Amino acid sequence: MRRVILIIIAIALAVGIYEVSRHRSGTSKPVSSPGNPAPEFSLTDLDGKPLRLADYQGKVVLLDFWATWCVPCRAEIPHFVDFQNQYREQGLQVVGISMDDDAKPVREFYQQFKMNYPVALGTDKVAAAYGGILGLPITFLIGRDGRIAAKYVGETQMPVVEAEVKALLQAK
Amino acid sequence: MAILIRKLALMLALGVIVATAVAQTDELAPGSPQLINPEDLVKLLQAPIGQKPLILNVGPSLIYMQAHIPGSEYIGAGSDKQGVESLRRRVKSLAHNTSIVLYCGCCPWGHCPNVRPAYQELQKAGFTKVKVLYIADNFGADWVQKGYPTIKGQ
Numbered sequence: 115m116r117r118v119i120l121i122i123i124a125i126a127l128a129v130g131i132y133e134v135s136r137h138r139s140g141t142s143k144p145v146s147s148p149g150n151p152a153p154e155f156s157l158t159d160l161d162g163k164p165l166r167l168a169d170y171q172g173k174v175v176l177l178d179f180w181a182t183w184c185v186p187c188r189a190e191i192p193h194f195v196d197f198q199n200q201y202r203e204q205g206l207q208v209v210g211i212s213m214d215d216d217a218k219p220v221r222e223f224y225q226q227f228k229m230n231y232p233v234a235l236g237t238d239k240v241a242a243a244y245g246g247i248l249g250l251p252i253t254f255l256i257g258r259d260g261r262i263a264a265k266y267v268g269e270t271q272m273p274v275v276e277a278e279v280k281a282l283l284q285a286k
Numbered sequence: 287m288a289i290l291i292r293k294l295a296l297m298l299a300l301g302v303i304v305a306t307a308v309a310q311t312d313e314l315a316p317g318s319p320q321l322i323n324p325e326d327l328v329k330l331l332q333a334p335i336g337q338k339p340l341i342l343n344v345g346p347s348l349i350y351m352q353a354h355i356p357g358s359e360y361i362g363a364g365s366d367k368q369g370v371e372s373l374r375r376r377v378k379s380l381a382h383n384t385s386i387v388l389y390c391g392c393c394p395w396g397h398c399p400n401v402r403p404a405y406q407e408l409q410k411a412g413f414t415k416v417k418v419l420y421i422a423d424n425f426g427a428d429w430v431q432k433g434y435p436t437i438k439g440q
Contacts, residue, residue: 213348
């Protein structure tokens, strides 16, 4: 009996040491990793309307962190406009969070690029909730279950994003 | 055969001319002496002796607020008129041999709209010891994720 108790204590210690070292070495899964629930946010869009992730519950959300001065972001946005047109009926919602310091260039860009989805100015709080937006673009795909399905850092291959969007739309 | 050789030589010459022109127009091309790598800046900042450079952030404020190099000062985006004006004001009273490091980290190096105008402004003002922090992809990947020191806030 004593032996069994000693073995249990040894296993518990080993698991404890492993968990502590895992967290210290930074291998624990960040909140913005695929599989985790997408952090909620509440912002105001360019028209002054509330923009909350919760409003798109049950939809596939393509959440794009971007800025008007970011060259790769500018290249991606016409594709996101197309996606919104093409997959809206099937349940896709594109949402843009701009990391610009000022709304004026964002409004101009919105008109110029005929953006057809809501855009809000980001905050450091929202950026932190998504694991830090320390470089652009960063795009998240969120499934109908509200979980992060994919995270793309830097300019992405649109056929890859589109294939993932289609797969998520099919998963009812 | 002779025509083919002539065509190849012409293409080679054109390639050399284009490459030279590009190198001349971008003083901050990767590998330029005006650049400092993140690991070298970290060593410089952590050295027990020696004067530390003045580090100025010329990128977007939302990125600076999330994480920046301890001791660095936020100036404003170098691509913006107000940012350049603010840089002008900040360095106005400094000696021209002040050691300054500019950095941004918003986007991949070739696409950064901020560091080049800020660097040119300091060149124009006569500063002789200006370096630009070479951030290949972005501040997150090339500084934060490498475990280099950062702080948050204004």
